[in-house]
Amino acid sequence: MKVRVNDVELDLAPGTSAIDAVFAAGGDVPYFCSQEYMSPIGACRMCLAQVGAPRKERDGSWVMDEATGQPKIFWFPNLMATCTTQVMEGMVIDTLSERVKTAQNGMVEFTLINHPLDCPVCDKGGACELQDRSYEFGDGLSRFQFDKRHNEKHHPLSDLITLDRERCIQCKRCVRYFEEVPGDEVLDFIERTAHTYIGTADPGLPSNFTGNIADICPVGALLDASSRFRGRNWEYDHTRTTSMDDATGAAIIVDARTGRIERIKAALNPDVNKTWIDDGTRFGHEYADSPDRLTTPLIRRQGKLEPATWDEATAFIAERLKGLSGKDVGIAIRSDSTLEEGVAAMALAEELGTGQLDHAPRPAATLIGNQVATITDLATADAILVVGDLTEEAGVLDLRVKDALKGVTPPTLMPHGVPIADLRLKEHMPRQREILTVAAPYRVDLMRHAGATVRYPAGGEAAFFRALGKLAADANALLGEADEAAAGMSTGQARALVARLAAAKRGVIVLGGLALNRRESAEAARALVKAVGAKELAVGPMANSYGLELLGVLPSHERYGYAGMLDGAKALVLSHLDPAQDGEVAERLRGKDLLVVHDIFMTETAHLADVVLPAASVYERDGTVVNLEGRFLPVRAAPVDAGSSTDLTGVARALGEAMGKRLEGRSVRSARRVLKKRFDIDFAELPDHGLLPRAKSRGPVKALAGEVAAGTGNVLVVPSMARAEYLSRNRHLAAAVGGNRLRVNPEDAVKHNLTGGAEVRLKVGGTWRQAVVHVTDGVPRGLMTIPSLPEQPVGLAQADLAGIVVEQVRLEVAS
Amino acid sequence: MSVIDIAKGMGLTLGYMFKRPVTVQYPRDKVQIQPRFRGRHHLLRHPDTGLEKCIGCSLCAAACPAYAIYVEAAENDPANPVSPGERYAKIYEINMLRCIFCGFCEEACPTGAVVLGHEFEIADFRYQDFVYRKEDMLVGTKGSKWQRREAEAKGKDVKLGFEAGPRPELEGVDY
Numbered sequence: 001m002k003v004r005v006n007d008v009e010l011d012l013a014p015g016t017s018a019i020d021a022v023f024a025a026g027g028d029v030p031y032f033c034s035q036e037y038m039s040p041i042g043a044c045r046m047c048l049a050q051v052g053a054p055r056k057e058r059d060g061s062w063v064m065d066e067a068t069g070q071p072k073i074f075w076f077p078n079l080m081a082t083c084t085t086q087v088m089e090g091m092v093i094d095t096l097s098e099r100v101k102t103a104q105n106g107m108v109e110f111t112l113i114n115h116p117l118d119c120p121v122c123d124k125g126g127a128c129e130l131q132d133r134s135y136e137f138g139d140g141l142s143r144f145q146f147d148k149r150h151n152e153k154h155h156p157l158s159d160l161i162t163l164d165r166e167r168c169i170q171c172k173r174c175v176r177y178f179e180e181v182p183g184d185e186v187l188d189f190i191e192r193t194a195h196t197y198i199g200t201a202d203p204g205l206p207s208n209f210t211g212n213i214a215d216i217c218p219v220g221a222l223l224d225a226s227s228r229f230r231g232r233n234w235e236y237d238h239t240r241t242t243s244m245d246d247a248t249g250a251a252i253i254v255d256a257r258t259g260r261i262e263r264i265k266a267a268l269n270p271d272v273n274k275t276w277i278d279d280g281t282r283f284g285h286e287y288a289d290s291p292d293r294l295t296t297p298l299i300r301r302q303g304k305l306e307p308a309t310w311d312e313a314t315a316f317i318a319e320r321l322k323g324l325s326g327k328d329v330g331i332a333i334r335s336d337s338t339l340e341e342g343v344a345a346m347a348l349a350e351e352l353g354t355g356q357l358d359h360a361p362r363p364a365a366t367l368i369g370n371q372v373a374t375i376t377d378l379a380t381a382d383a384i385l386v387v388g389d390l391t392e393e394a395g396v397l398d399l400r401v402k403d404a405l406k407g408v409t410p411p412t413l414m415p416h417g418v419p420i421a422d423l424r425l426k427e428h429m430p431r432q433r434e435i436l437t438v439a440a441p442y443r444v445d446l447m448r449h450a451g452a453t454v455r456y457p458a459g460g461e462a463a464f465f466r467a468l469g470k471l472a473a474d475a476n477a478l479l480g481e482a483d484e485a486a487a488g489m490s491t492g493q494a495r496a497l498v499a500r501l502a503a504a505k506r507g508v509i510v511l512g513g514l515a516l517n518r519r520e521s522a523e524a525a526r527a528l529v530k531a532v533g534a535k536e537l538a539v540g541p542m543a544n545s546y547g548l549e550l551l552g553v554l555p556s557h558e559r560y561g562y563a564g565m566l567d568g569a570k571a572l573v574l575s576h577l578d579p580a581q582d583g584e585v586a587e588r589l590r591g592k593d594l595l596v597v598h599d600i601f602m603t604e605t606a607h608l609a610d611v612v613l614p615a616a617s618v619y620e621r622d623g624t625v626v627n628l629e630g631r632f633l634p635v636r637a638a639p640v641d642a643g644s645s646t647d648l649t650g651v652a653r654a655l656g657e658a659m660g661k662r663l664e665g666r667s668v669r670s671a672r673r674v675l676k677k678r679f680d681i682d683f684a685e686l687p688d689h690g691l692l693p694r695a696k697s698r699g700p701v702k703a704l705a706g707e708v709a710a711g712t713g714n715v716l717v718v719p720s721m722a723r724a725e726y727l728s729r730n731r732h733l734a735a736a737v738g739g740n741r742l743r744v745n746p747e748d749a750v751k752h753n754l755t756g757g758a759e760v761r762l763k764v765g766g767t768w769r770q771a772v773v774h775v776t777d778g779v780p781r782g783l784m785t786i787p788s789l790p791e792q793p794v795g796l797a798q799a800d801l802a803g804i805v806v807e808q809v810r811l812e813v814a815s
Numbered sequence: 816m817s818v819i820d821i822a823k824g825m826g827l828t829l830g831y832m833f834k835r836p837v838t839v840q841y842p843r844d845k846v847q848i849q850p851r852f853r854g855r856h857h858l859l860r861h862p863d864t865g866l867e868k869c870i871g872c873s874l875c876a877a878a879c880p881a882y883a884i885y886v887e888a889a890e891n892d893p894a895n896p897v898s899p900g901e902r903y904a905k906i907y908e909i910n911m912l913r914c915i916f917c918g919f920c921e922e923a924c925p926t927g928a929v930v931l932g933h934e935f936e937i938a939d940f941r942y943q944d945f946v947y948r949k950e951d952m953l954v955g956t957k958g959s960k961w962q963r964r965e966a967e968a969k970g971k972d973v974k975l976g977f978e979a980g981p982r983p984e985l986e987g988v989d990y
Binding site: 118120121125153154228229230231232234235 | 870871872873874876877887888889890900901902925926
């Protein structure tokens, strides 16, 4: 419909807000309360403009202006908040008149009445919407001669978020955020008028997505507690990159200063994470700045690891490799290595002539199904089945599932980007809970939002999918009592779920790590996907699991996989992997002829190594990752000071030089030449939002990863958002989530004499794990859960419960 | 040019022989410095509470055209604050070799914490000695790093080679 904004004629879609009309016309109005992905409510009154529209006679013709012969414009008597005004045919919007300017100026003055003048000490200073808008639209004077409102300056809302109540301008963004995005009503306004403040009913912020409110706060009221006073906004080096903490590939901005990462903020990627990231991604970076990072190579001389130069280290490796047959060398990289690092590892394996090449952790089933859904498919789905704990495995997907529950399709991009006010979004929208079914062996967070939940016995993914598959094949089939128990649902429940999935036009089945780590369950799941005509979204264990499988960083035979090479190979090159945490594996590693470890810390394995090479953390690499939907996303290196550490391409270059060869993956550029041939994409020019080309894999994966035995166990190793191996070094995050949680049923806690909050050590499989006991009825009796390590496959494991060592008893923090 | 012109010139020269010389026998005699002279920086304290005026806002570093200032802030311990409010400068460094003594930092400072004083005798030997830290600039520290080293070695007080009129901005600075 035709709209005129300050003499610019526009043709806009019906339903567009007036504020978007102004921005689409290249104009500008100030605003504080509107946010791209939340309901517009017109709380701040900053986006005022003069709005008018023609009127119709009773017969449907326009009321004409006799002087001009044009339809007469009837101006609204008062200025309108453009964010809540919808455009109409023939609407005229004026943002430049004196009346509008006076109103904007007045609103700035009014907003500043109770806003303290502490910009110099405020962490938002320099990147503050109120500061910028005051300069642009205020006239720099205040006529308010009384004392400003005084309130609490430093209120810790949680371990991660600090609230300054004086600075709050009551835009309601944070309150709306919690209700609309993660769907937890956590914050609200308390008291009225100038006494209004933001508060919670219970202490703490019980959500995995609390950090986003620091990003969307237009002033410095809500701040990231982990980066408090670390630097001013203009002092940071901003690096826009992709999160490597989970498989969704959320867009982030890494802010570094003087060689340290000080904070991580969410960036915009409309197709992936919108502007939201989870707390694990935002606060899980502190380990990269640990003082115990490796900064120089180490070589074992006379039984002791001693510092050396890269030349010495690579010469040492090359010398030792000469005495070995190339086939006896195993190379394993962690699944959050970039594609470029994958090329380097493949080039190294090819040079040595070994088929013992793998990435770990790798699920037993392939991640590249036939009907891979995109994240947008998930957000617009009309039936969703989630198997696993999505909130912990891939937080962004959890939020996108909740988008689907609202039933609002993602907005169409406008000339100025994402629409600022999407009028289809409302506060307290009804959610179509019935479209979501969540299944897991224990209670997961997403179940609170699901229409139906299934709690099947641990390890029962295959039985669960087979039961559904049986009903998908024959709707009248009946499940036996044993089948019902194994699948955790009645025939009726299963039939309803299958009917919903089959009837849906855009059904999506999300497979978590537990479903993928057993071949039979993944096969049953994919049979179900095919039978009901849905799409699947397989959540890989790490950031680039999909990409490394697509690229083919895979062993030539199943027995040469990661687990096999720990046994079979005579020499090992391990990047970011620490298998020696398992005592038995450590024994085997001691017997290796050569053990090269490329890591960022002195891990258990590094202590056994002949050569230790300092590695770049995930924030310090240039490269490309492929997220779970197959989207190629750019990763850029933040300026972090970590000595002579380098990623795997640097290792390939140095080692290649020592061997007298120029390997293909010797630099990011050289690796990208290889990748261009493989995928026909110029990775140096990859857009920020990524590319989704649906690259074909090289046929089905022949050498599947070893799977955990189906047998029984008493501890379920579960995939997790917070990187368990680094959690103790992530001070703020560890304080907030309370360490690696060993979740125990109250009855089991009594049985094993465990109290909530106790710090314990227990042997899960062969690995000693440190954990904090968390007593909850969310886990069934006879089962405990613990977050996985990259080296520890998810699934059931046997733990020595009699041998739990209680190290320290703390008081349970309410959570 | 005539003989008269030469005589005029010589006369002018001769005239100066009977005036007071402007040359100062520095360092034996002290130099008289104008109050607004811009020498090395002082970090001031609130005279009543003794707390540092600096709140670690880094605006001086932002204003500095020579990138000579580095500030790292931290949170005050409410029981034992360094400065009023929540924030103080944990690290405050000025590289005197980079500094061009323009005084922009003083203008940018919202609390009047950093003020350019009168000390100009900051010549030294090593690069690192030109990086002045907080303790080298806080009120009560007299003289440059080198002067203080020498005074300590000799067991005497720091001897400054100048005198200056009072300047109200230099609150609490006593030469």
